[in-house]
Amino acid sequence: MPPAPGTARDRAELAGDVTEQLLRVAGELQHHIEAAMATLGLTPAVARALYQLDPDRPLPARDLAELLACDRSNITALVDRLERAELVRRRVDPADRRIKTLVVTDAGREVQRQMREAFAGCDEVLGHLSDAQLSTLHELCSAVLHAPAAGQL
Amino acid sequence: MPPAPGTARDRAELAGDVTEQLLRVAGELQHHIEAAMATLGLTPAVARALYQLDPDRPLPARDLAELLACDRSNITALVDRLERAELVRRRVDPADRRIKTLVVTDAGREVQRQMREAFAGCDEVLGHLSDAQLSTLHELCSAVLHAPAAGQL
DNA sequence: TATTGTTATACTCTATAACTATA
DNA sequence: TATAGTTATAGAGTATAACAATA
Numbered sequence: 001m002p003p004a005p006g007t008a009r010d011r012a013e014l015a016g017d018v019t020e021q022l023l024r025v026a027g028e029l030q031h032h033i034e035a036a037m038a039t040l041g042l043t044p045a046v047a048r049a050l051y052q053l054d055p056d057r058p059l060p061a062r063d064l065a066e067l068l069a070c071d072r073s074n075i076t077a078l079v080d081r082l083e084r085a086e087l088v089r090r091r092v093d094p095a096d097r098r099i100k101t102l103v104v105t106d107a108g109r110e111v112q113r114q115m116r117e118a119f120a121g122c123d124e125v126l127g128h129l130s131d132a133q134l135s136t137l138h139e140l141c142s143a144v145l146h147a148p149a150a151g152q153l
Numbered sequence: 154m155p156p157a158p159g160t161a162r163d164r165a166e167l168a169g170d171v172t173e174q175l176l177r178v179a180g181e182l183q184h185h186i187e188a189a190m191a192t193l194g195l196t197p198a199v200a201r202a203l204y205q206l207d208p209d210r211p212l213p214a215r216d217l218a219e220l221l222a223c224d225r226s227n228i229t230a231l232v233d234r235l236e237r238a239e240l241v242r243r244r245v246d247p248a249d250r251r252i253k254t255l256v257v258t259d260a261g262r263e264v265q266r267q268m269r270e271a272f273a274g275c276d277e278v279l280g281h282l283s284d285a286q287l288s289t290l291h292e293l294c295s296a297v298l299h300a301p302a303a304g305q306l
Numbered sequence: 307t308a309t310t311g312t313t314a315t316a317c318t319c320t321a322t323a324a325c326t327a328t329a
Numbered sequence: 330t331a332t333a334g335t336t337a338t339a340g341a342g343t344a345t346a347a348c349a350a351t352a
Contacts, residue, residue, distance in 0.1 A: 012274070014284070015272075015275050018287055018290050020272060021291065022182060023179055023182060023183065024294070025175065025297050026176055029175060030176065033172070044319085070319090070320065070321085073322080075335095076335055096329075096333085098329065098334070099333060099334085100334065119169035120168055122168050125297065126168050128301070129297065131164060133296065134168065136293065137171050137290075138171045138174065140286055143286065144181075197342085198341075198342060213311095215309085225312090226343085226344075226346095227342075227344080229312055229313080230341095231342095249352070251351045252309095252310060252351095253311065
């Protein structure tokens with residue numbers, strides 16, 4: 001049954017429009033970020049992996065897969081490349097020798113710093129917004145992310 | 154030279170934070186959309202291609218490549234699949250026989266309608282926002298998209 | 307000569323399934 | 330037997346270069 005005019009129907013259409021536009025903005029931001037990552041010699045997936053690692057808390061590969069929302073089997077090649085670039089080292093966990101924890105090297109920390117700079121550089125894309133608008137956008141995104149998942153109500 | 158504290162430095166950091174969050178929101182929306190496209194039997198790239206086509210204005214393959222911001226060579230396989238699903242037909246342009254225009258079939262129009270419904274269904278992801286917040290988000294995205302490209306100033 | 311669509315090819319990203327070594 | 334990481338493999342997505350047909 002179609003909802004009453006002027007209420008849920010319009011609401012859903014507005015949500016659709018917002019979704020389209022937000023995905024377009026995200027596309028521009030991502031393009032900007034990926035270009036910056038390329039100059040650091042990182043492919044998008046490798047960059048995302050490194051970005052998730054906390055230099056102060058070595059992480060089992062299994063947990064990185066969960067953070068990246070991908071299968072364990074993908075982590076191997078990703079970490080292979082990070083290790084070859086000497087940004088990350090694998091270390092066997094002495095307490096459970098099945099586990100390999102991922103340790104960020106000093107070089108890795110430096111690249112992570114440059115990655116954060118790249119994110120800040122997205123100011124170019126968002127530069128048209130005032131500080132107040134930027135803060136509002138921040139709040140709205142937070143509201144979406146911290147909402148209880150609607151699918152579970 | 155580092156900018157004065159309390160000004161550009163904070164601005165860039167805020168932009169970085171907003172970028173991270175906006176990309177996370179976009180990820181959730183995209184996940185939602187791609188699941189819906191899968192139920193329609195469309196992979197993400199094929200869905201995006203169909204979504205760009207105007208049923209009332211057949212488009213040369215070359216122009217579709219531009220809309221999708223990808224190389225011409227990719228269009229062939231995409232349209233192959235759309236044609237096999239009978240959602241799109243290739244038609245040789247009589248005025249310039251090098252060109253093949255892409256015509257959306259009636260079945261294609263119906264799938265496009267379902268795609269628009271899928272976007273509206275993202276209300277589930279954004280459901281925590283009030284109507285006013287949703288409108289504000291709409292305005293902010295528009296402001297970013299319609300801004301003169303900062304890189305060209 | 308230049309352009310359109312196509313083909314061949316290669317690389318990235320991701321998923322599934324089977325394997326190993328530990329537990 | 331269950332788990333962590335790995336390997337093999339396959340498909341999607343995208344880029345570059347070379348090609349045929351047409352202009």
